[in-house]
Structure formats: structure tokens, C-alpha cells
Amino acid sequence: MNNQVRHVFFCAIVVAFGGFIFGLDAALISGTVRFISAEFALSDLQIGAVVSAPGFGVLFALLITGFICDKYGRRQALLIISFLYILSAVASVGAFSFEMLVTARFVGGLAFTSLSVAAMYIGEIAPPKLRGKLVAMIQINIVIGLSAAYFANYMILQVSQLDSQWVTSLGLNTHTWRWMLGIEIIPAILWLFLLFLIPRSPRWLVMNNRIDEAESVLHQFLSDQEAEKELAQIQYSVDLGDKHALSTMEAIKAMFGSKMRKAALIGLTMGVVQQITGINAIMFYAPTVFEQVGLGTNAAFFQALIVGLVSVVFTIGAVLLVDRLGRRPLVIYGLAAGTISLFMCHYAFSQATYLLTPEQINTFVTQHGLTNLHDMVSTTFSSDIEFKNMLQSVIGLEDFRRHEGQLMQMATNVNANMILFGVMGYIAAFHFSIGPVMWVLFSEIFPIAIRGTAIPMFALLASIVSYLVQQFFPWQLSHMGASDIFLFYAISGAVGFVILYKIMPETKNKTIEEIEVDLDSCKNKVSVV
Incomplete structure (x- = not known):
């Protein structure tokens, strides 16, 4: 591995570490649900509000993320995001009411745009042959963060049950949920300092007519010949976009015009399907989900830890294979496996x-x-x-x-083994397919002239669906029951499978500019399913 490749990996790892903070923030709350609901006497919808508050916050952040990324740069946006994570974590630990906790977590949600900005940044610095692996590292960091959160929650729960003086003096038995949420503070601070070590995006520099700086950055990532070729391609793409100087509204209209119809339909389908199949209901309410199987609280927390480990293993598998097998096979076969797994959970719960x-x-x-x-x-x-x-x-x-x-x-x-197998099968399939591949596709299928608007917009769509799934899961569990919830998730997965099977192209080993040309040439082949 030469110095340029090592530097690309370093920058990608630093930026993707925001995914770790996201995963940590998202999953730590899963262990606190029982404690928070008892301490603040929360209803089902209030529990949903606490868990989904970040998902609500990100909706507002994504509305201005594209502007911030284009105006001030991808790196500056990431620095702001890291500060918001720190502020949210500190405020959550000190929350003394339901309203304050929701507000603190809402602030954290403003930072959840770290995923879309990270995908944008990595997609713009990575060579085509490494882009799939490097963008997919975001998902690896997410699942490692999730696993770390489940592990921390499980260990804190076990320690809180010890009859020891030091446990009482630290408040682990009386403020268990505050200790769980406090885990996030240190890695969030670490990420803030690491972000100062990465360069600006070369594509953003070209967009702002800072050609010499862009060339210098490209030479950090590519050989001299490759850097010159990449710079020429970027300049051509930017110049082409400048000729049509698009405002945000014009960029949105362009995305749904005939030229970008296929890319927009792929983004729309991926954004909805990734979340509507219930991944964040299972991940963010993991102990609650496993309690429905009759495992008990301690065993439910332990199963949540297993979910995290399964997520890590299969996400790593996806990253290793995404540039070898391609994006399409991972999504199609993974979504099929995940849908079958969800139907298994529905059937088992219906017989309970x-x-x-x-x-x-x-x-x-x-x-x-x-x-x-x-x-x-x-x-x-x-x-x-x-x-x-x-x-x-x-x-x-x-x-x-x-x-x-x-x-x-x-x-x-109930047939607990079937449900556990179904849940783990879905988790494995998700993290082997639509979990990491969505961000890879988002970084590839949109031309540079509209990427600053397109990626946050479709990330906003995914976030809206994610928010609704999180907000209403406790209410659904009380009014629909586990069987019907999993049936809804399974049907959603089946619909998504049919659509993506018909329209999703293969993008591996192509430059962003080559993908743009391919999608444009396919515009007359696109039909609405």
C-alpha cells in the first residue's frame, strides 16, 4: 500500500468515524427505555418521542446541509456536526425532565447528517476502484458504534445490579440510564480533533475555483498521472454544471426531470426501503423487541449485544465484497433474504x-x-x-x-428460535446489502452539479421514514402487536425488492462522471413501476 492509498484510507476512516458516533448515539437509547419511561412516567408516544427525537432533528438539519456543504465545504460541515454531538451528549446526561431529554436528543439529531456528508466527502476523494469499500466504511463504523452501545448498556446494567458501595456512590444503580448516555461524550470529542487532520474535498475546491489547492489535495490521494486525469474530469464536470448554474429548487427539478429520472427513482426507492423495513425499530428498541419473545430483561440486553456483533460481521463482509461482486447483487439478494426473515418473524408471532x-x-x-x-x-x-x-x-x-x-x-x-433466527437473519441481510450499499450508491449516481442537494435530499427522505418508524413503534407494539408489525415490514421489503430488481444498475469500477453518462444514456429505458 503506497502513501497515497494510506492517506485516502486515513481520511476515509476519520470521516467515517462519524458513523461510529451515530451508531453509539442511536443505540445507547435502546438500553434506557425501561428506566426513562419509569422515571418520567412516559406514555407510548412519549417513549417514541425520546427515541425518535434525533430522527426528527435531522429532518431540519438536512434542509440546510446541502447549502452548508456547498458554501463552506464538506470538512467545515463535519466540524459543526461533531460539536453538536458533544453538546447533545452532555445535555442528555444532565436532563432532569422529559422535555429537556427530548430537546437534547433533538440537538443530537441535527448531527445525524454526518452520514450523508461523510458519504459525499469520501465519494469525492476516493479512487473509483476503492470508492465502494471506503464509502461502505461508514456503515462499518455505524454497526461498530451500535455494538459498542449494546455492550456498554449490557455491562452497565450488570454493574448496576451489584450490591457494592462504589456502585451506589457513582449512582450506577440510581442513574443507570445517565451513565449509558454519557458513554458518547469521549468519542465525540475525539472525532472533533481528528477532523482537523483531513483536507478539504478536491471537488468542492474546484467548484470554488481553488484549482491549485484541489490539485495539491488530489496528489495526496493519487499518482501524478491519475491526479491530473481526475482534476481534468472534475473541471469538466464542474464547468458543465456551471453553464447551467442551478439553484436548490432548480437542482430538485433537475433530479426529477427526464435526464435524472432513473437516478432519482433509485434514490427514492433506496431511501424508503432501507428504513421502512424496520431496521431502526429493531436496532433502537432491541431489548424491547427481544422482551416480546419472553426472554426477560437481562437476556434481552444480551441478545441486543448479539445483534450488534452480527451487524459488524456482515457489514465487514459487504465492504469486502461490494467492489468485487458489485452493488446490485448485494442489494437484490440481501433484500430478498431480509424479506423472507421478516416473514418468519411474522409467522412465529402469529402463532404465539x-x-x-x-x-x-x-x-x-x-x-x-x-x-x-x-x-x-x-x-x-x-x-x-x-x-x-x-x-x-x-x-x-x-x-x-x-x-x-x-x-x-x-x-x-412462542417459537423463540424461529423469531431469533428471523431477526438475526434480517439484521445480517440488511447490513450485507441495503445498509452500506445505499450510501455507496448515493455517492455515485448523482452528478457533481446537484450532489450537494441530491444526497442530503434523499438522506432526508430516509430520515423521515426512519423518524416515523421510531416514533410510532411503541404505539404500534401496543395497538398492532408484534405479528402485524413484522408483516408490514416484510411486505415493504417485498415491494422494494420488485422495484430495485427492475431499475437498479451496476456502478462498480466506474468514475462518478462515467456513471453520470451511463445513467443519462439509460434515461429512455426508465419506466415507473
Whole structure:
């Protein structure tokens, strides 16, 4: 590996580290749901608001991300984002009310544009033969961040249950969720300092007529001959775009015109399908999801840790193969596998029953003194909704929230192995396909003249869907039940599979400018599915 390649990898790793902070921020909240809902007496929609607040915040940030990236540069945008992560983490730890916690997490959501900006930056510095691997490193960092969060949550939970003086003195047993959210502060500060070590995007420099600087940066990443060729291509693309000087609204119109119709339809489908299949419901509510299988709280936290490890392994596999096998096979076969896995979860939950035996009720009453549970003795429920509604009417919402994990563990009769296999299969398929490949495609299929608008816009679309999935998951769990939720996710995956199977091209080993020409030549072949 020569110095230029090493420098490309270094810059890509630094920028992609924002994905680690994102994953950490997103998954740490999963371990706090039970504690926060009890401390602040939250309803289902309020729980959804806490978890989804970053997803709501990013909607506003993405509206101006394109302007900031084009006006001040990709690197400056990343520096602002890193500061917002730090501010959010500190404020979340110190939150003393539901409203303050939601506000702090909303600020963190303003930083979630780190994913789209990172994809933009890496796509603009990476040689074509390495672009797939380097952009996909964002997803590797996301899943490593997720895994680190699940591991930290699990360890903090275990430590908080120790009967030791130092645990009490540190507040680990009384402020467990604050310790979980505080994990983010140190890596966020580290990322801020690392970002000062990377250069500006050469494409942004050319767009701002700083040709000498752009040439100097390109020589850091490419051989002299390759750098000169790349600079010429960039100048040609920028000059072509300048002739048509597009405003933001004009860029949006251009994206949906005949010339860019195929790229827009791919971006639209990928942005929706990546999120509507429920990845963030499973990842951000992982312990809650596994409690529905009847595993109990500690085991649910441990399964969440396994989810993180599966995510890492299959994302690494995708990164190693994305430039060898190509983008299309990973997306098509991965989405098919993920959809089948979601149907398995739906079927298993649809066959579940819920029953509390006299022995179980007597044991629980002895432990917690909730004598009203005797009213439910030997009553079999065919759905989780019926069972939970009866529990809430018998023992009240507050006690139900406090003991839901234990009660579900005692009462649930379900094919747990099928559900666990289905969930893990979906997680593996997602991180092997549409998870990392979406960002690779976003960095490739849009021409430079509109990329600053296009990537944030389709990232905004994905974020809107993600926000809705996160916000309403607790409500859906209470009103639709686990079986119907997974059925909805599976149908969404099937629809996405059909559309992408028909329209998605292969883009590996092509320059951004070559991909632009290919998509333009295919404009007459595009039909709306």
C-alpha cells in the first residue's frame, strides 16, 4: 500500500468515524427505555418521542446541509456536526425532565447528517476502484458504534445490579440510564480533533475555483498521472454544471426531470426501503423487541449485544465484497433474504399464546405484592395485545411498565428460535446489502452539479421514514402487536425488492462522471413501476 492509498484510507476512516458516533448515539437509547419511561412516567408516544427525537432533528438539519456543504465545504460541515454531538451528549446526561431529554436528543439529531456528508466527502476523494469499500466504511463504523452501545448498556446494567458501595456512590444503580448516555461524550470529542487532520474535498475546491489547492489535495490521494486525469474530469464536470448554474429548487427539478429520472427513482426507492423495513425499530428498541419473545430483561440486553456483533460481521463482509461482486447483487439478494426473515418473524408471532399459571402468579405476587394478578390465572390469550391490555387493566400502567419484561418472560409461549433466527437473519441481510450499499450508491449516481442537494435530499427522505418508524413503534407494539408489525415490514421489503430488481444498475469500477453518462444514456429505458 503506497502513501497515497494510506492517506485516502486515513481520511476515509476519520470521516467515517462519524458513523461510529451515530451508531453509539442511536443505540445507547435502546438500553434506557425501561428506566426513562419509569422515571418520567412516559406514555407510548412519549417513549417514541425520546427515541425518535434525533430522527426528527435531522429532518431540519438536512434542509440546510446541502447549502452548508456547498458554501463552506464538506470538512467545515463535519466540524459543526461533531460539536453538536458533544453538546447533545452532555445535555442528555444532565436532563432532569422529559422535555429537556427530548430537546437534547433533538440537538443530537441535527448531527445525524454526518452520514450523508461523510458519504459525499469520501465519494469525492476516493479512487473509483476503492470508492465502494471506503464509502461502505461508514456503515462499518455505524454497526461498530451500535455494538459498542449494546455492550456498554449490557455491562452497565450488570454493574448496576451489584450490591457494592462504589456502585451506589457513582449512582450506577440510581442513574443507570445517565451513565449509558454519557458513554458518547469521549468519542465525540475525539472525532472533533481528528477532523482537523483531513483536507478539504478536491471537488468542492474546484467548484470554488481553488484549482491549485484541489490539485495539491488530489496528489495526496493519487499518482501524478491519475491526479491530473481526475482534476481534468472534475473541471469538466464542474464547468458543465456551471453553464447551467442551478439553484436548490432548480437542482430538485433537475433530479426529477427526464435526464435524472432513473437516478432519482433509485434514490427514492433506496431511501424508503432501507428504513421502512424496520431496521431502526429493531436496532433502537432491541431489548424491547427481544422482551416480546419472553426472554426477560437481562437476556434481552444480551441478545441486543448479539445483534450488534452480527451487524459488524456482515457489514465487514459487504465492504469486502461490494467492489468485487458489485452493488446490485448485494442489494437484490440481501433484500430478498431480509424479506423472507421478516416473514418468519411474522409467522412465529402469529402463532404465539400467552398464559400465566397459578404457580407463576403466586411466585410473582410473593415477589412484588400485586395480588390483582390472580384475576388472570389460567387465562390463555392468543395475541400479545390482548395479554398486555389485560395486564394494564389489572395492575395499572406504572407497574406494567416496571415488570413487563418479567411478565412476558413467564407468560409467552412462542417459537423463540424461529423469531431469533428471523431477526438475526434480517439484521445480517440488511447490513450485507441495503445498509452500506445505499450510501455507496448515493455517492455515485448523482452528478457533481446537484450532489450537494441530491444526497442530503434523499438522506432526508430516509430520515423521515426512519423518524416515523421510531416514533410510532411503541404505539404500534401496543395497538398492532408484534405479528402485524413484522408483516408490514416484510411486505415493504417485498415491494422494494420488485422495484430495485427492475431499475437498479451496476456502478462498480466506474468514475462518478462515467456513471453520470451511463445513467443519462439509460434515461429512455426508465419506466415507473
